[in-house]
Amino acid sequence: xxxxxxxxxxxxxxxxxxxxxxxxxxxxxxxxxxxxxxxxxxxxxxxxxxxxxxxxxxxxxxxxxxxxxxxxxxxxxxxxxxxxxxxxxxxxxxxxxxxxxxxxxxxxxxxxxxxxxxxxxxxxxxxxxxxxxxxxxxxxxxxxxxxxxxxxxxxxxxxxxxxxxxxxxxxxxxxxxxxxxxxxxxxxxxxxxxxxxxxxxxxxxxxxxxxxxxxxxxxxxxxxxxxxxxxxxxxxxxxxxxxxxxxxxxxxxxxxxxxxxxxxxxx
Numbered sequence: 477x478x479x480x481x482x483x484x485x486x487x488x489x490x491x492x493x494x495x496x497x498x499x500x501x502x503x504x505x506x507x508x509x510x511x512x513x514x515x516x517x518x519x520x521x522x523x524x525x526x527x528x529x530x531x532x533x534x535x536x537x538x539x540x541x542x543x544x545x546x547x548x549x550x551x552x553x554x555x556x557x558x559x560x561x562x563x564x565x566x567x568x569x570x571x572x573x574x575x576x577x578x579x580x581x582x583x584x585x586x587x588x589x590x591x592x593x594x595x596x597x598x599x600x601x602x603x604x605x606x607x608x609x610x611x612x613x614x615x616x617x618x619x620x621x622x623x624x625x626x627x628x629x630x631x632x633x634x635x636x637x638x639x640x641x642x643x644x645x646x647x648x649x650x651x652x653x654x655x656x657x658x659x660x661x662x663x664x665x666x667x668x669x670x671x672x673x674x675x676x677x678x679x680x681x682x683x684x685x686x687x688x689x690x691x692x693x694x695x696x697x698x699x700x701x702x703x704x705x706x707x708x709x710x711x712x713x714x715x716x717x718x719x720x721x722x723x724x725x726x727x728x729x730x731x732x733x734x735x736x737x738x739x740x741x742x743x
Contacts, residue, residue, distance in 0.1 A: 478491060479491060480494040480501075480508075482501040482503065482504060482506050483506070484501065484504050484506040484674075485501060485503050485504040485506065487501065487502075487503040487504070489501065489502060489503070497716075498518060498715040498716050499514070499715075500714070500715055500716070505673055505674070505714070506674060507651070507652065507672045507673055507674060507675065507714075507715055509579050509580070509613070509651070509652055510651070511554070511578055511580055512556060512560075512561045512576040512577075512578040513555070515576045515578075515611055515651075516561070516565075516574075516576060518715065518718070518719065519565075519567060519574065519576075519609075519611075519718065519719055519722070520565035520566065520567060520574060521565065521566045521567065521568065521569065524565045524566040525563050525564070525565040525574070526563050526564045526565070527561060527562070527563040528562045528563045528564070528593070528596065528597065528600065529562060529592075529593050529596060530557065531557070532557065532558065532589045532592060532593060533547075533557060533558070533589065534547050534558065534587055534588065534589045534621075535588070536620075536621075537588070537621055537622065537624050538620075538621065538622040538624075540620040540621070540622075543620045546582070547582075550580075550581050550582060553580075554578065554580050554581050556578055556581055557589075558581065558587075558589045558590055558593065559577060559578055559581040559582055559583075559584040559585060559586070559587075559590050559614070560575055560576065560577045560578070560584070560590050560593050560594065561575070561576050561578070562574065562575045562576075562593045562594070562596070562597040564600070564606070567609075567719060567722050567723045567726065568719065568720070568723035569723070569732070570723050570726040570727055570731055570732045571606055571607075571726075571731060571732070572606060572607050572608070572609050572722075572726060572731075573597055573600055573601045573604075573606050573607070573608050573609070574608075574609050574610075574611075575593070575594060575597050575608070575609070575610040575611065576610075576611045577590075577610070577611060577612055577613040577614055577651075577658075578613070579613040579614070579615075579651075579652075579653070582615075582618065583614065583615035584613045584614040584615065584658075585614060585615050585616060585617065585618035585619075585625075585656075586614060586616065586617050586618055586625060586628050586629075586632075586656075586657055586658050587617075587618035587620070587621045587624070587625050587628070588621055588624050588625070588628065590618070590628065591625075591627070591628025591629075591631050591632055592628075592631075594610070594628075594632045594635070594662055595631050595632055595634075595635040596635075597610075597635075598632075598635035598636055598638070598639045598646075599635055599638070599639075601639055601644055601646075602635075602638055602639045602642045602644060605642070605644060606644065606731070607644060607645035607646065607647065607726050607729065607731055608639060608644070608645070608646045608647070609646075609647045609648075609649065609722060610646075610647075610648055610649070610662065610663070610666075611649045611651055612648060612649065612650050612651065612654045612658055612659075612662075612663040613650075613651045613652065613653065613654060614653070614654060614655060614656060614657075614658035614659075614663075615653065615655055615656055616655055616656015616657045616658060616659075617629070617656055617657035617658075625657070626657065628657070628661070629657050629660060629661035630661075632661050632662040633661045633662060633665060635662075636662050636665045637665075640665075640667070645667055645668075645725070645726070645729045645731070646665070646666050646667050646668075647666055647667065647668045647669075647670065647722065647725060648662075648663055648664070648665070648666030648668070648669045648670065649670045649671070649672070649713075649718065649722075650663060650669065650670065650671040650672070650675060650677050650700070650709065651671075651672050651675055652672065652674070652675035652676055653675065653676035653677070654675065654676070654677050655676065655677070655678050655679065655681075656679060656680075659677065659678060659679050660679055664708070668710050668711075668725060669708070669709045669710050670709065670710065670711050670712070670713050670718075670721070671700035671703070671704065671709045671711075671712050671713075672700065672712070672713065672714070672715060672718075673700060673701070673712055673714060674699060674700055674701070675699070675700045676698055676699065677698055677699070677700055677703050677708070677709070678697075678698035678703075682697055682698060700712050
C-alpha cells in the first residue's frame with residue numbers, strides 16, 4: 477500500500493497509520509477530505525443510519541451540454557446519486573438527523589436535488605423533534621442548473637428557520653471547503669457552528685475579493701482559524717474528538733432518554 481504524502485507539509489505516512497489516525501496528518505494535523513461513507517463511519521453508530529430520499533436524481537433544467545452524462549459518471553465512480561447523503565441515525569446512542577456533503581461529487585455543489593434533500597432533512601427534524609447535524613463541504617451553487625441552483629439558498633434557509641422556530645437544535649460542521657452559496661445559506665445558520673482545523677471557509681475566492689477591493693488580504697484569510705478569531709464559527713474541533721463532541725452537544729440540549737440526560741448531569 478502506498479504512503480500518504482501530505483499536501484500541506486509533504487511528510488510521508490504509512491497509509492495504514494494515516495487511516496487509523498482518522499485520515500489526519502500526524503505531522504501537521506492536515507485534515508484530508510473524506511467521502512460520505514468515511515464520514516458516516518466516523519460519526520454515526522454502526523448500523524444506525526437510515527438513508528432518506530435515495531432515488532432523487534438531477535434533471536438538466538437549462539439543457540447544459542454534457543451535464544446529464546457527467547452526473548451519471550460521478551454516480552458510478554462515487555457510489556452516490558448526488559452531492560449530499562441524508563438520513564436518520566444515532567451518535568453514541570443519541571438520536572439525530574444527519575446530512576453529509578461529499579466534495580468528490582462535483583465539488584458538492586448545490587443544485588436542485590441537494591437543496592431539496594437538505595430542505596426535507598430539516599422538515600423531518602422539525603416534525604420528529606430531532607436535532608439536525610450537517611457536515612458541509614461545497615464549492616457553492618451548481619451553475620449548470622442556472623437560477624434554479626440559486627433558489628436553493630432561499631429554500632434551505634427557510635427550512636432551517638422553521639426548524640429553529642420549533643425550538644430544535646441545528647449543528648453545522650464545516651469541512652474543506654465550505655464556500656459559495658452553501659456558506660451563504662444553510663451552512664452559516666447553525667445554532668452551533670464547528671469547523672475542522674485548517675479548512676477553507678468563505679464565499680467568493682480570495683483572488684476575486686482582492687481584485688474587487690484592490691487590497692491584499694491576510695495570509696490565513698478564509699481559514700477556519702481566521703474565521704474563528706473573527707467570530708464566524710463557534711469552535712474548531714479535531715476529527716478524532718468530533719463524535720464525542722456531537723453526542724455531548726445533543727444530550728446537553730435535552731435530547732435522548734431521561735436516563736441519558738441524568739448521566740450527562742452527573743458527569
